[in-house]
Each structure stands twice: as structure tokens, then as C-alpha cells.
Amino acid sequence: MTSGPQPPVRPAVRVTIAQLEVSDDASANVVVARGAFDEAQRVHADLLVLPEYASAFDRRGVGAAHAQPLDGPFVSALRERAAATGVAALAGVTLPGDEHDERATNAVVAVDGEGALVGLYRKVHLYDAFGSRESDRLRPGPSDAAPLVLDVAGVRFGVLTCYDLRFPESARRLADAGADVLVIPAAWADGDLKAMHWRTLAVARAIENTAAVVAVGMAGKGVVGRSLVVGPDGVVGLELDERPGIRTVDLDPAELRGVREANPSLANRRYAVVPRG
Template sequence: MSAAPQPPQRPAVRVTVAQLQVSDDHTANREAVGDAFATASRASADVLVLPEYASGFDARGVGAEHAEPLDGPFVTLLRTRARATGVAVLAGTTLPADGDDPRAVNAVVAVDGSGELVGVYRKVHLYDAFGQRESERLAPGPADAPPLVVEVGGLTFGVLTCYDLRFPESARRLVDAGAQVLVVPAAWASGDLKAMHWRTLAIARAIENTAAVVAVGQAGRGVTGRSLVVAPDGVVGLEMDEQPQVRTVDLDGAALLRVREQNPSLANRRYAVVPVG
């Protein structure tokens, strides 16, 4: 059995949630991200969370035409603004696929408050559902890659992306790696029951893992918006509508530990999560 979690270094970790409307204009998107950093800095945030595909998006599908390398303009901007403001950032982007694969990769990058690129998560579960075929344009990340977990302000954040939210084992694997906060950048497609699924699944992942959930969606045509922050007991502390907006919340690490003491379901579990295929 693992050692008991230690209290966070401060009473709360401040998170800025940026529900942006993203277009296929990469320059305009970078300007919007710069504005979100400015808002986060004014709010004295520790970390800024941007949605999936924050570098460039087309509701008809995102592929190689939107891909930028890790040393390209988007990630360079993230690193520059993080270094200037001291605000860490978790952001969805699109990377070139490896080798001769003509597709791209749906990814989330993690940059710390000094501007260092500290991790990349390549989306494992591609959105081949509800009439969509994301795998035609995107290559999946390896299921056995180490989970992306990063420490900010004494709390450990674990990263998954959009459709991953429908797979509880993805969230549990992050929690097994130490995550106390599950971060879900998304461009959750709109449609019948989709907003209800988004909200319900975010709350479920919080309750079953006794973890906070920061689910950040895109605003605009073809996507749901409705970003939300859920406490580890399932209480929704922040919920947005469909419009672009940027809000800041505090995550209480001590309250998270109290929930895990009262509901020790992680300690009581009888099954492990391992990659397959």
C-alpha cells in the first residue's frame, strides 16, 4: 500500500479555466491565448488550462494541416508567456505524427511556471464514435506511455483529453500515478444528450476517484462549451454556459484529503488498471 498523501504546500491552488472559441486562424488563436495568460496573471493563478486543439480547430475535423512541432509558434508562445507570468499551463494542441504517417497527433502539453516543457500527452482514445472518424486524420498515442502527471503548487494534476473522459480506466490510471486533480481539455462535440454526457461523466470521474476534475471545453460552432470544475465529492463549483469566457477558481488540497479520508474507495479497490492492445 502506498504512503498516505501529504498535505499541499498551501491552502489552495488557483486555476484559470479558459473556455476559448478556437478557429483555423492560428495567429488569432495565439492572441487569444496571450489574453488568457494576462487574465490568469492578474488573478494570481498558479496554472492556466486551455481546451483541446487550442492552437487551431475546424469543427469539420482537425488533421495534419493544423499540426505544429513542439518548437513551433504555439508551444513557443506558451513557454514564453509562462516564463513571463510565472503561470504554468496545460494546453491542447496538434503535433505532426511520427515517421511517414500522414496524420497528426492530438496532444496536450504541460509547461511549468518557468517556461519549461515538462510533458506531453498524446491522446489515446480517438473519437471514432457518434458518426465521427478521428482516426482517419489523427494517430493515437501509445496506450502504455507513462501517464502525464505534473505538480503545481503542491497538488498533482493528471491529464486526459476529451473522449478519454468516457473511459474510467484512463482517469484511474492517472490517479494511480498520483493525480489529485484530473484535467480534461476538450472540444466536446455538440448534439443530442452530449452536454448531459459531458457533465455526468465529469462528475462521475470526480466521485469515483475522489479527485477534483477540471473539464475545459471549447466554445463555438459544433462544440458544447460548458466547462466545469468538480470537487472530489462530486459538487460542481464552477460551470459555464456555451459562450467564450475565462474564470478562475481555487482548488482546496486540504478538502481533497478530507474527502479521501472519509471515502477511502481508492484504498478499498480490488482491481488494477493496465494497458491493453
């Protein structure tokens, strides 16, 4: 007789989704992230996904005051816990500007199960919409930067951030780079129809790219939460409400292959994605 969660049956990859409530207290956020790693380790997860701005968040706007360097406390804690637990991680952080542009950068870091920092995605599409002006405080990442695709247990996870979800070209570029799963850490702003947009767009990105989608929202005031996991056929397999929560799913690459064989839309398309300057 066995007790407790059992490791995933390969080739499935186990992903823990941490819908966290994040504050502007950087030290407290490190503690919260460590707790998410503890849960991921308990359930034998291969990958932990934290939301956008996991290092620090203020719903009035995130900027230089919330930034930390890559060798700062938050990313260092991610690397330490990944090495200790064997769980890889994707997490939203805010990086400092420089002498040429003091605005901070909204980024996602990729840490492997040995604790190495193996990738960085700088958010391309800043949230200048619905009355917000993210570009006043943050600078965009280069649109022609190499896509961030992280290999975890043989499955390739491609990374977008929040508002990027509204731009299908970004997701398609990741599919072109070999992504099996699209991961979207987010602090999706609340408002009229916003939760509906979040869900609808996540499902659309899954269907049009025949890729699974792991959309991890932030919980708390001003954001919708409502993390979800969508199969490559568009079926929602997991969906949270607006409250903080941590859930774990197994993703089966055989399902992805089956959907892409039945619906070869990626092979049948006639247009390529070309970044604009």
C-alpha cells in the same frame, strides 16, 4: 485597504479555466492564448488550462493541415508567456506526423511556471463515435505511455483529453499515478444528450476517484463549451454555459484529503488497471 485580486492562500492552488473559441487561424489563436495568460496573471493564478485543439480547430475535422511542431509558434508562445508571468499551463495542440504515419497527433503540452516544456500527453482514445472518425486524420497515443501528471504548488494534476473522459480506466490510471486533480481539455462535440454526457461523466470521474475534476471545453459552433470544476465529493463548484469565458477557482488539497479519508474507495478497490496494446 487592498484592491484587485489577491494571491491564493496556501496551500490552495489557483487555476484559471479558459473556455476559448478557437479558429483555424493559427496566428489569431496565439493572440487569444496570450490574452488568457494575461487574465491568469492578473488574478495570480498558478495554472492556466486551455481547451483541446487550442492551437487550431476546424469543426469539420482537425488533421495534418493544423499541426505545428513543439518548437512552433503556439507552444513557443505558451512557453514565453509562462516564463514571463510565472503561470504554468496545460493546452491542447496538434503535432505533425512523420514518415511512417502522416496522420497528426492530438496532444496536451505541460509548461511549468518557468516556461519549460515538462510533459506531453498524446490522446489515447480517438473520437471514432457518433458518426465521427478522428482516427482517419489522427493517430492515437500509446496506451502504455507514462501518465502525464504535473505538480503545481504541491498539487498533482493528471491529464486526459476529451473522449478519454468516457473511459474510466484512463482516469483511474492517473489516480494510481498520484493525481489529486483530473484535467480534461476538450472540444466536446455538440449533439443529442452530449452536454448531459459531458457533465455526468465529469462528475462520475470525480466521485469514483475522489479527485477534483477540471473539465475545460471549447466554445463555438459544433462544441458544447460548458466547462466545469467538480469537487472530489462530486459537487459542481463552477459551471460555464456555451459562450466563451475565463474563470478562476481555488482548489484546496485539504478538501481532497478529507474526502479520501471519509470515502477510501481507492484503497478499498480490488482490481488494477492494465493498458491494452
